[in-house]
Amino acid sequence: MLASQVTDYPRWFQDVIAKAELAENGPVRGTMVVRPYGYGIWELLQEAMNRRIKATGASNAYFPLLIPESYLQREAEHVEGFSPELAVVTHAGGKQLEEPAVIRPTSETVIGEYLAKWIQSYRDLPLLLNQWANVVRWELRPRLFLRTTEFLWQEGHTAHVSAEDARAYATRILYDVYREVMVDVLAIPVVVGRKTRRERFAGAINTMTLEAMTGDGKALQMGTSHELGQNFARAFDISYLSREGRRELAWTTSWGSSTRMVGGLIMVHGDDNGLRVPPAVAPVQVVVLVVKDEAITAAHAIADDLTAAGVRVTVDARADQPFGRRAVNWELKGVPIRVEVGPRDLAAGTATVVRRLRDSAKSAVNLTDLTSTVGAALDADQAHLLSEATAKQSARITAVSTIDEAIEAAASGWATIPYDAVGEEGEDSLAESGITVRCLQRPDGTLPTEDNEQGLTAYVARSY
Amino acid sequence: MLASQVTDYPRWFQDVIAKAELAENGPVRGTMVVRPYGYGIWELLQEAMNRRIKATGASNAYFPLLIPESYLQREAEHVEGFSPELAVVTHAGGKQLEEPAVIRPTSETVIGEYLAKWIQSYRDLPLLLNQWANVVRWELRPRLFLRTTEFLWQEGHTAHVSAEDARAYATRILYDVYREVMVDVLAIPVVVGRKTRRERFAGAINTMTLEAMTGDGKALQMGTSHELGQNFARAFDISYLSREGRRELAWTTSWGSSTRMVGGLIMVHGDDNGLRVPPAVAPVQVVVLVVKDEAITAAHAIADDLTAAGVRVTVDARADQPFGRRAVNWELKGVPIRVEVGPRDLAAGTATVVRRLRDSAKSAVNLTDLTSTVGAALDADQAHLLSEATAKQSARITAVSTIDEAIEAAASGWATIPYDAVGEEGEDSLAESGITVRCLQRPDGTLPTEDNEQGLTAYVARSY
Ligand SMILES: [Zn+2]
Ligand SMILES: [Zn+2]
Numbered sequence: 052m053l054a055s056q057v058t059d060y061p062r063w064f065q066d067v068i069a070k071a072e073l074a075e076n077g078p079v080r081g082t083m084v085v086r087p088y089g090y091g092i093w094e095l096l097q098e099a100m101n102r103r104i105k106a107t108g109a110s111n112a113y114f115p116l117l118i119p120e121s122y123l124q125r126e127a128e129h130v131e132g133f134s135p136e137l138a139v140v141t142h143a144g145g146k147q148l149e150e151p152a153v154i155r156p157t158s159e160t161v162i163g164e165y166l167a168k169w170i171q172s173y174r175d176l177p178l179l180l181n182q183w184a185n186v187v188r189w190e191l192r193p194r195l196f197l198r199t200t201e202f203l204w205q206e207g208h209t210a211h212v213s214a215e216d217a218r219a220y221a222t223r224i225l226y227d228v229y230r231e232v233m234v235d236v237l238a239i240p241v242v243v244g245r246k247t248r249r250e251r252f253a254g255a256i257n258t259m260t261l262e263a264m265t266g267d268g269k270a271l272q273m274g275t276s277h278e279l280g281q282n283f284a285r286a287f288d289i290s291y292l293s294r295e296g297r298r299e300l301a302w303t304t305s306w307g308s309s310t311r312m313v314g315g316l317i318m319v320h321g322d323d324n325g326l327r328v329p330p331a332v333a334p335v336q337v338v339v340l341v342v343k344d345e346a347i348t349a350a351h352a353i354a355d356d357l358t359a360a361g362v363r364v365t366v367d368a369r370a371d372q373p374f375g376r377r378a379v380n381w382e383l384k385g386v387p388i389r390v391e392v393g394p395r396d397l398a399a400g401t402a403t404v405v406r407r408l409r410d411s412a413k414s415a416v417n418l419t420d421l422t423s424t425v426g427a428a429l430d431a432d433q434a435h436l437l438s439e440a441t442a443k444q445s446a447r448i449t450a451v452s453t454i455d456e457a458i459e460a461a462a463s464g465w466a467t468i469p470y471d472a473v474g475e476e477g478e479d480s481l482a483e484s485g486i487t488v489r490c491l492q493r494p495d496g497t498l499p500t501e502d503n504e505q506g507l508t509a510y511v512a513r514s515y
Numbered sequence: 516m517l518a519s520q521v522t523d524y525p526r527w528f529q530d531v532i533a534k535a536e537l538a539e540n541g542p543v544r545g546t547m548v549v550r551p552y553g554y555g556i557w558e559l560l561q562e563a564m565n566r567r568i569k570a571t572g573a574s575n576a577y578f579p580l581l582i583p584e585s586y587l588q589r590e591a592e593h594v595e596g597f598s599p600e601l602a603v604v605t606h607a608g609g610k611q612l613e614e615p616a617v618i619r620p621t622s623e624t625v626i627g628e629y630l631a632k633w634i635q636s637y638r639d640l641p642l643l644l645n646q647w648a649n650v651v652r653w654e655l656r657p658r659l660f661l662r663t664t665e666f667l668w669q670e671g672h673t674a675h676v677s678a679e680d681a682r683a684y685a686t687r688i689l690y691d692v693y694r695e696v697m698v699d700v701l702a703i704p705v706v707v708g709r710k711t712r713r714e715r716f717a718g719a720i721n722t723m724t725l726e727a728m729t730g731d732g733k734a735l736q737m738g739t740s741h742e743l744g745q746n747f748a749r750a751f752d753i754s755y756l757s758r759e760g761r762r763e764l765a766w767t768t769s770w771g772s773s774t775r776m777v778g779g780l781i782m783v784h785g786d787d788n789g790l791r792v793p794p795a796v797a798p799v800q801v802v803v804l805v806v807k808d809e810a811i812t813a814a815h816a817i818a819d820d821l822t823a824a825g826v827r828v829t830v831d832a833r834a835d836q837p838f839g840r841r842a843v844n845w846e847l848k849g850v851p852i853r854v855e856v857g858p859r860d861l862a863a864g865t866a867t868v869v870r871r872l873r874d875s876a877k878s879a880v881n882l883t884d885l886t887s888t889v890g891a892a893l894d895a896d897q898a899h900l901l902s903e904a905t906a907k908q909s910a911r912i913t914a915v916s917t918i919d920e921a922i923e924a925a926a927s928g929w930a931t932i933p934y935d936a937v938g939e940e941g942e943d944s945l946a947e948s949g950i951t952v953r954c955l956q957r958p959d960g961t962l963p964t965e966d967n968e969q970g971l972t973a974y975v976a977r978s979y
Contacts, residue, residue, distance in 0.1 A: 086576055141606060185580055
């Protein structure tokens with residue numbers, strides 16, 4: 052049995068990951084083994100993300116895992132941000148290395164070095180790169196999917212002729228790639244905003260973020276897009292000859308999203324019966340469950356029809372094992388639709404359709420209508436997950452006007468508060484209660500473009 | 516200008532990689548930056564491989580980069596094979612680690628640990644896993660794509676109830692996945708055979724290989740599939756309860772292919788004008804070259820038609836840059852087809868089609884026939900590359916009967932020789948001349964199943 056969400060949310064999260072066979076701890080502390088079912092979700096998510104990244108004009112490339120230690124020291128603020136998290140290779144090929152190499156915690160520095168070589172003229176800009184890679188950041192309190200020592204991610208790195216162009220591109224990634232995947236594919240409502248100075252990425256002049264609300268009312272940062280200004284361009288000499296023949300520093304951006312999104316999916320959609328996977332990223336959208344052996348042929352025929360209609364289907368034909376236990380197991384795995392096929396249903400020309408994403412509502416469906424009914428249910432239930440999560444999120448956001456009220460509200464959800472009532476000192480007091488400003492928005496929900504804009508709304512919460 | 520293949524093949528190889536913008540050296544010795552054009556080839560290759568791997572029933576998963584040093588010591592022969600190549604993390608999170616972690620050189624050991632946990636009953640078998648990952652093996656003489664300290668690859672790891680089942684699966688990967696991708700997708704003829712005892716993978720009872728012939732007549736190992744017998748199962752206690760209720764050791768396999776295949780593609784198909792990319796993995800299958808500005812609209816219309824027909828197209832509209840230089844550059848990149856569009860062509864209702872894979876043969880094609888002509892040419896030229904490479908390979912394989920003749924033949928190509936005339940001592944003498952037995956075949960071209968079969972043919976060559 053799973054722990055219940057209300058009684059012990061962290062235990063529930065661990066249980067779901069273990070029992071749905073999503074992942075396990077690796078042998079080196081803080082690392083993760085992603086099992087086939089968890090990796091299947093990641094592959095579909097990755098595909099959705101990758102397609103949209105390419106649509107913005109970026110190309111994939113691959114930069115090395117190992118970075119000379121000296122590279123990290125070039126951008127002072129950046130090295131400060133990462134040095135406690137680094138894993139260092141000191142020996143290789145049976146010898147001590149002359150210069151230790153760090154395993155990339157992120158690739159701004161090594162990519163900066165190559166952008167400097169490849170960019171000569173304004174004709175070479177914008178240069179839009181992305182890579183899918185593993186990174187390592189030594190974690191003191193690791194947690195599967197949310198904060199692992201090694202994780203899988205995509206990191207984009209781009210260079211532009213102007214601050215405006217860099218900002219426009221970083222913002223396009225934020226909305227057209229990240230927000231769209233999170234909302235349309237993962238069915239996760241996200242609040243999009245600007246980080247405060249205190250919370251921004253080491254070396255950035257602006258960090259934009261997408262924050263999801265977990266089942267226990269905390270915030271989870273699902274992705275970030277950074278304007279790096281000319282900081283990295285200056286440190287790595289990324290410059291170009293302008294149309295007017297002047298040498299100018301480029302403006303760079305970086306942006307990343309990771310396997311942490313799978314953690315978000317679990318926490319936003321999961322319930323006391325286990326995982327619930329949005330159909331768009333479900334490795335198995337429909338399981339056809341054979342109740343008794345006599346139904347095997349019919350089950351395969353149903354599965355074939357669904358497959359032909361483009362649905363990802365599995366047949367569970369283990370009729371020698373208890374039906375109830377198998378059904379519970381598919382609930383646990385969060386497979387959106389179960390089609391149960393038994394001799395009695397077949398005699399009536401029907402099968403039983405169970406919709407996991409609708410509180411496991413059951414109905415008898417005529418076999419002739421099955422494929423179209425299932426297809427429509429998958430679409431409807433994808434939309435339902437999003438509206439359900441949106442409603443839950445709204446219900447747990449409280450508008451307050453003082454720091455004390457914010458602290459109280461953040462005990463069980465998020466607070467919104469005028470940032471003018473918080474400020475940098477207010478962030479310090481919040482931090483004492485383990486609470487941070489997750490992001491800032493203008494009253495109309497758009498993003499502030501300056502650090503000192505007045506009249507901003509702060510989203511305040513505990514976070515993962 | 517490129518170095519010529521005949522004059523200086525290693526220099527030619529380096530030049531092609533640099534000038535076609537495929538890759539560069541990374542900052543840590545032996546590492547590689549894969550640039551977008553090179554990575555685009557890898558992505559298409561990876562997709563072709565991944566689809567076929569999944570068709571055999573395997574699932575993708577992900578295991579950690581870092582492996583406790585002690586794991587590698589469990590399978591004695593395995594640790595011996597890899598220890599000089601390991602990169603070791605001794606510090607992380609600002610402290611010395613209690614147990615150093617090695618960066619995976621391959622994942623048999625860590626995956627073995629998890630297979631042992633996941634496999635309990637014969638019902639859990641076969642368990643068929645694959646992962647796409649980076650691995651690190653410290654190289655003394657690194658060379659881009661062929662032998663880099665870090666490379667990208669897929670590694671499959673499976674467990675089975677019997678030796679027969681393990682062998683059948685390892686062989687299926689060899690032929691239905693690897694051989695098919697190499698021949699049908701990369702247009703590279705490969706000789707498929709069994710490694711001698713001397714050349715096999717550390718810890719395997721049988722290593723099967725696919726060997727390509729490079730432009731300088733050497734051999735390049737393009738992929739391997741290993742039967743590991745019960746060696747890893749014994750070391751990691753991968754056992755299962757049989758149908759009869761007995762505890763039995765499983766039989767495991769592993770198999771891998773890597774970015775080295777891109778090196779093979781360059782060496783097998785490249786010529787003195789640069790790279791030649793098989794259409795199936797060409798990121799750009801057709802470049803539409805605008806000769807003069809007036810032709811831009813027509814060029815885009817042509818590109819749109821080709822795109823609609825499923826062709827990967829780029830428009831080169833840089834009419835302000837010398838036409839000749841642009842054409843040479845696309846030759847260098849090995850783009851299969853160039854469609855040149857100029858005002859004179861347009862007036863005649865034609866465009867010029869240049870086929871890179873057919874010695875850059877030119878012809879004027881009516882605009883109305885262009886899409887179908889180009890589509891047919893792509894298919895025909897994919898086939899042409901394969902038959903050309905096959906003919907070249909055959910012409911450079913000499914059948915000999917003594918070791919001295921083999922050494923002579925291997926100076927410029929491969930030799931075949933009865934393995935009974937070589938044996939393990941013969942392999943030692945060949946090694947003194949830098950020559951190895953690449954693989955063994957039966958007279959009918961099938962694979963030997965035992966180490967001691969008589970009447971086998973050995974393929975003998977210098978190699979990368
Ligand atoms: Zn609901
Ligand atoms: Zn030819």
